[in-house]
Amino acid sequence: MSTAMKNIQASYAFMERNANLVKRYWAWEIVWLVYSIANSLSVSFIGLGMEALSGAEANVNGRYLVLYLVIGTLVWRYLTTIFYWITEVISIERWEGTIEYTLMAPINRAVHMAGQTIFAVVYGLFFTGVIMAVTVMIFDVDLTNANLMGALLMLISGSLSFIGISIMFSVLPLLFPERGAQMTHIVVAVLMLVSGVYYPIEVLPDFLQAISVISPATYVLDGVRLAILEGASTNTLWPYVWPVLLMGIVAIPIGLKVFGLAEKYAKRTGKLARNG
Amino acid sequence: MQSNNVIIVDQVIKKFGKNQKAGLWTQIRKRFGRSGIDGAKANQSKPSKNGKKKEVLAVNKVSFEVGNNEVFGVLGPNGSGKSTLIRLLATLLLPDEGKITIMGFDPETHPMQVQEKINRVSVEASFFKKLSPMENLIYGARLYGKGGKETREEIVKILTRLGLEKNNIYRPMEEMSRGMQQKVAIARALLSKPEILLLDEPTTGLDPVSKREVQAVIRELVENDGTTILLTTHDMFEADILCNRVAIMHKGKIIALDTPEELKKTVSSGNGKETTLEDVFIHLTGDKLREHAE
Incomplete structure (x- = not known):
């Protein structure tokens, strides 16, 4: 068997395994989906709430606000789904006790991550699609002028940079077996704060706005909002697409290098052994 | 040599x-x-x-060689460094000092070349508990470049050879006994057809019949496939009947290394009966026993 075929087979191993895990943990998947839908709806209702609280004379466009917040919740759900599937590459296996078997298999870490990543993107798109369908139905959102393909392109482009960041931070559970998985939540919280998930970044203090420039989520959110709220053509999204592509091209190799170094450190200090 | x-x-x-x-x-x-x-x-x-x-010195200036197609046993009390030694050979740990060579490759500098030739069965059968043996094994097989219908058929063949009933192959692992899980762990290692198999207490927790089935598989691997085996076990009888040579580890060091027969010659059973490997083991590592007796 050629090396390329072996690599495809190995990458597929992670996709198939994750699909089997989703299938076997179906009850949990439903719970998570209901939670995500409820979360998305409750945030989006703030738009209508603002309209009601401000009164008719304030002329607040509640429908626009709802769609603004819906986009925030959906994009954020998609990006964090990718983030958690990748950062949990170690913690899931440590929990199950299979980490040593996976890491002693003769596969390149890039092949390993590719399998995990492809699954994360497909799962993320499906999961977010279901939440979007329910949300759009409940709020009776009008998407006739939205450039949905442009928004999808923006999301997929943004995935690359999030993949790189996720690989970098997936080393936390490797280096800190007891609390590493929880540490990844800090990264998500900071990115959420600075990226303008539920508000324009212009409302942030200057120092947070400066940080928002290096967050790929900032560009993804701006690009998707432009495509859906303004119906901007795909060509006009390029100023938002290229920064996230560039971040991905830089972040993925750095992430793999960081993971390689962390793996070596874990093998040196004996941190691979299971706990839990 | x-x-x-x-x-x-x-x-x-x-x-x-x-x-x-x-x-x-x-x-x-x-x-x-x-x-x-x-x-x-x-x-x-x-x-x-x-x-x-x-600081814990888990393995302390250990040296030995294992010949091709040999069954090499490593015996020792709990915490003597056996599992650490296996992890070092399995590329899961890196040595602080000294050198390991596996089929001509250094696991530190050429891990993938080593990983292609080895596999390991550990004392705890580690699996995705919600997944079935088939789902776990097909995942393991794909990591070694295998897959498809042939591999699925091979999985069924190996598991039934190890005494697992067919209806158990598609049930979640968490519903199985420890003995059955251990058999699936052995099947996982066999699927990759390793040239060197590292067995870390593979029969611990198995009933006598299952134990014999596993021992028969080990013999078959050596005789039919030419596999080299490094086996750690607490079962002295198992070590005696399976191993060509045995090393006894204690506090991270190898304190004896020879064929079971030669090791038995070094110690008297003290009860007039034929010396067993267990007598040798207790004689060499039973300092705690002696301390308690005193």
Whole structure:
């Protein structure tokens, strides 16, 4: 068997395994989906709430606000789904006790991550699609002028940079077996704060706005909002697409290098052994 | 003879825990007479006064060679360093000092070349508990470049050979007994057709019938496939009947290494009966027993 075929087979191993895990943990998947839908709806209702609280004379466009917040919740759900599937590459296996078997298999870490990543993107798109369908139905959102393909392109482009960041931070559970998985939540919280998930970044203090420039989520959110709220053509999204592509091209190799170094450190200090 | 050795372990040392002698804070404490270092107990994992674990010398200048198609046993009490040694050979740990060569490759510099030739069965059968044996094994097989209908058929064949009933192959692992899970772990290792198989207490927890089935599989692997086996076990009878040579480890060191027959010649059973490997083991490692008796 050629090396390329072996690599495809190995990458597929992670996709198939994750699909089997989703299938076997179906009850949990439903719970998570209901939670995500409820979360998305409750945030989006703030738009209508603002309209009601401000009164008719304030002329607040509640429908626009709802769609603004819906986009925030959906994009954020998609990006964090990718983030958690990748950062949990170690913690899931440590929990199950299979980490040593996976890491002693003769596969390149890039092949390993590719399998995990492809699954994360497909799962993320499906999961977010279901939440979007329910949300759009409940709020009776009008998407006739939205450039949905442009928004999808923006999301997929943004995935690359999030993949790189996720690989970098997936080393936390490797280096800190007891609390590493929880540490990844800090990264998500900071990115959420600075990226303008539920508000324009212009409302942030200057120092947070400066940080928002290096967050790929900032560009993804701006690009998707432009495509859906303004119906901007795909060509006009390029100023938002290229920064996230560039971040991905830089972040993925750095992430793999960081993971390689962390793996070596874990093998040196004996941190691979299971706990839990 | 040297060229026939597929595993060469040369003066390997593996330590765990914080090397307190190197720590700045410890040096400061030492200067003021408050150091937690206790050189006499440096190989113990007892926490020091500041709550940090002391350095543990898990493998201490271990050297041995394993010949092609040999069954090499490693015996030792709990905590003697057997599993650490297996992890070092399996590329899961890196040695602090010394050198390991597996089929001509250094696991540290050429891990993938080593990983292609080895596999391991550990004492705890580690699987995705919600997944079935088939789902777990097809995942494991794909990591080694296998897959498809043929592999699925092979999985069924190996599992039934190991005594697993067909209806159990598609049930979640969590519904199975420890013995059944251990058989699936052995099947996982066999699927990749390793040239060297590292078996870390593979029969622990198995009933006598299952134990014999596993032992028969080990013999078949050696006789039919030419596999080299490194086996750790607490079952002295198993070591006696399966191993060409046996090393006895104690406190991280190899304290005896020979064929079971030669080892048995070194000790008297003390009860007039024929000396067993267990007599040798207790004679060489039973210092705690003696301390308690005193």
